[in-house]
Amino acid sequence: MAKPVLDIDIIIPLSALPSARTALTNTRYTDCGEMNVPGRFAFRQPGYGRSDAAHGAGKNGELRYNTYLMIEGCVALRNHLDIQRVLLGDPELREEYARVKNELKEIEFENIGQYAIGKTEILCKILRKAG
Structure with missing residues (x-):
């Protein structure tokens, strides 16, 4: 998603x-x-x-x-790679992330920052699992 x-x-x-x-x-x-x-x-x-x-x-x-x-x-690159690694290895978390993104795609945002804020909670959960 x-x-x-x-x-x-x-x-x-x-x-x-x-x-x-x-x-x-x-x-x-x-x-x-x-x-x-x-x-x-x-x-x-x-x-x-x-x-x-x-x-x-x-x-x-x-x-x-x-x-x-x-x-x-850099931290941003480490985050990208950790998110990819965790999502590839955890089907349940991948599905949860997909659900969040599916919900967000229905919203008309004024800017990409609002979209990013909408993903913050699930991304933090993924990064916590990544360590």
Whole structure:
């Protein structure tokens, strides 16, 4: 269960950050910076700006995707990997997470932050299981 947006993590060492940011912006991605998540640098796909929503249907019905440069070892990356590991190994928790996301997809949010807040409780439960 997921929003109809693909999230792509590109894992890099901190030393590669300047060249990776340049490479993405040179191919028309919009650099949105860390957006209050240390070590995770967000980029909007070509054709979308910093103020465009990071969710929902594309302008012409195309798949939406968010690309992130993730600094090796950062908390956000560890969380992504721990969530994936736990959900792959725990069918009951995976179903609970799917139920929460199903409920959230029925709500019209003003911004992606509200969607994220709606997932906080289940994500914390998953991360607690991850240790």
